[in-house]
Amino acid sequence: MRLPLHDLHLELGARMVAFGDWQVPLRYRSALDEHRQVRQHCGLFDVSHMGELVVEGKGALALLQRLTINDVERLQNGQGQYTAMLNARGGFIDDLILYRLTATHFLLCVNAANTRKCFEHISSHHDLATTAVSDCSQDYCQFALQGPASDQYLAALHIHGDCPPLARMGIAAVRDSSPSFYVARTGYTGEHGYELYVPRKLAASVWQALLAGGDELTAIGFAARDTLRLEACFPLYGNDIDADINPYEAGLGWAVKLNAKDFIGKIPLLKSKQAGRKRQLVAFRMRARGYPRAGMEIVVGKKKHGRVTSGSILPSVGGCGGLALLTNMAMQSGDEFCVAIRGQHYEAVIVDKPHYKTKTKEQ
Amino acid sequence: MEFPRHLFFTKDHEWLSDDSDEFSVGISAYAVEQLGDIVYLELPAVGDNFAARESFGTVESVKTVSDLYMPRNGEILAVNEEVMQDPEIVQDDPYGKGWLIKVKATAADTGNLLDALSYQKYLVQEEG
Structure with missing residues (x-):
């Protein structure tokens, strides 16, 4: 339409x-x-x-x-x-x-x-x-x-x-x-x-x-x-x-x-x-390289821990990142996991939400 | 679509600035059109070595992700940091500011390079 x-x-x-x-x-x-x-x-x-x-x-x-x-x-x-x-x-x-x-x-x-x-x-x-x-x-x-x-x-x-x-x-x-x-x-x-x-x-x-x-x-x-x-x-x-x-x-x-x-x-x-809860939606950032996309698996070692639900560049933060639905409740901000991108594992870290907070004061 | 006469091309849709031992590499206007809106580039580090036709990086567009292929055996001399920050430059100026890497060839073979006219003919065949 x-x-x-x-x-x-x-x-x-x-x-x-x-x-x-x-x-x-x-x-x-x-x-x-x-x-x-x-x-x-x-x-x-x-x-x-x-x-x-x-x-x-x-x-x-x-x-x-x-x-x-x-x-x-x-x-x-x-x-x-x-x-x-x-x-x-x-x-x-x-x-x-x-x-x-x-x-x-x-x-x-x-x-x-x-x-x-x-x-x-x-x-x-x-x-x-x-x-x-x-x-x-x-x-x-x-x-x-x-x-x-x-x-x-x-x-x-x-x-x-x-x-x-x-x-x-x-x-x-x-x-x-x-x-x-x-x-x-x-x-x-x-x-x-x-x-x-x-x-x-x-x-x-x-x-x-x-x-x-x-x-x-x-x-x-x-x-x-x-x-x-x-x-x-x-x-x-x-x-x-x-x-x-x-x-x-x-x-x-x-x-x-x-x-x-x-x-x-x-x-x-x-x-x-x-x-x-059995699952949690967390914010994550890629450590260095890799472009995360929705559906990509979250892995630690050989174990799967969930999937990326949204991923892109984060222009006001720098680098790439997104949101991921984790099946592991023990993981928290600061913990690391990898995103499986076409068979290769790229390092990412869980961060506090939101990725970006406005600099403008709300009245 | 433009294919500057002074450039050389590969069937993987990369361009080379010349056929000497040091050259810049980018992607052709045809590749840019096929990819659609480019959102992210993954490029190698200076000093990395690749064989011809090996993947040296990826280009992510809204639609898809594609590998970038090394046109000749070579070592990475420079990487365009600017396009990594702002990949849309590749779309706006694929043959100029949108260059991706500078390479020093580590073998003499240039056998698979096409001049602009041959590349255009190849595209016509491919589009069939």
């Missing part, structure tokens, strides 16, 4: 690649330059492939409490939280951001490839009398404005007057339209920034207005998006998390609120917690 702004990306010189069902811009110029641009200044991403689901009605809150791992009761109007929906085995259906717009109106930002699956999962549990679920993905384009200088470009869009200062994970409607235009202070790069839910008919003009806001703001492709998120150790569904891994194994236990409520997947999670 093509993004609504496909032609604009071509005009900007994008190399398009397949990403799931979508054709997305891989890079517009050097992916390394794009990566640095976001860390040092600001970049604009078209992430319109992402899915947007809306759950409404007086039963919405109770439904979402039952379907997600985080505590929806903690959200005030205009706040979002990182959370996930689990299957009956405690594995991920998807990880997502859940926003409370009002007490009876919630927006869910889900992964592109999981949109259908999430919609069907929610639909199969909702009570038609009290809640309505809709897939609004076709109505929205989603842009991410990421980097320390994001505020100045958001201001250039002249929506700032309507947009109250947002706390981290906050969301606000900035234009009364149907559907509404939302700005959220979230992102997938580890930098300060915003994600914009732009009604599709406004998308081209908003994209162009943002890029016209200053010469130093440029479009950023998916190659840099991947290295940025990997340095920040944000999991990618399909690589680092999937239907067979649970939040504790993925190091996302902080988002699980076991004591607050019952939810689908809670019992297997409780069992997993009591029995002790």
Whole structure:
């Protein structure tokens, strides 16, 4: 499928690649330059492939409490939280951001490839009398404005007057339209920034207005998006998390609120917690050489200890590294293992997450 | 696609700056196009020795990984540190700033080298 702004990306010189069902811009110029641009200044991403689901009605809150791992009761109007929906085995259906717009109106930002699956999962549990679920993905384009200088470009869009200062994970409607235009202070790069839910008919003009806001703001492709998120150790569904891994194994236990409520997947999670984790998702860096890729085996001596789930260069850290799912719980930061790359073993070391922490202070 | 006339090529899609005993090596514009977006290069250390057609490194692209093959028996005199830092240079300028290694030949044999025209003919045959 093509993004609504496909032609604009071509005009900007994008190399398009397949990403799931979508054709997305891989890079517009050097992916390394794009990566640095976001860390040092600001970049604009078209992430319109992402899915947007809306759950409404007086039963919405109770439904979402039952379907997600985080505590929806903690959200005030205009706040979002990182959370996930689990299957009956405690594995991920998807990880997502859940926003409370009002007490009876919630927006869910889900992964592109999981949109259908999430919609069907929610639909199969909702009570038609009290809640309505809709897939609004076709109505929205989603842009991410990421980097320390994001505020100045958001201001250039002249929506700032309507947009109250947002706390981290906050969301606000900035234009009364149907559907509404939302700005959220979230992102997938580890930098300060915003994600914009732009009604599709406004998308081209908003994209162009943002890029016209200053010469130093440029479009950023998916190659840099991947290295940025990997340095920040944000999991990618399909690589680092999937239907067979649970939040504790993925190091996302902080988002699980076991004591607050019952939810689908809670019992297997409780069992997993009591029995002790069998696997752990760790960050690693290559000692010297070797380019790790998803699926490569982790070995110590002749014994296998897991696999690489994401690997690439780490431009802001130097060298290569990534995330690995280890079947050995005894290993920890500072311990070494090897990555088997085409029959040869290359040394790597486990490091604390994340690989990279922004230098910009969050307000 | 450009194949400068002053260069020599191999059927493994490496280029050589000349056919004397000291030369630079890179990959051809054809190889760059086949690889797609290059993300990482693994190159040998100065002083390493390789036989002709032995792998002296790898090039990782978004799509795939390929071995780099030594065009002649030789010793590594220099490695382009800049392309290791920023592999996209190879894509943007494969015959210039995108050189990979400098080599001192350790045997006289140059039998398998193709001039630019012969290499282009070879590509046409291969593409069939």
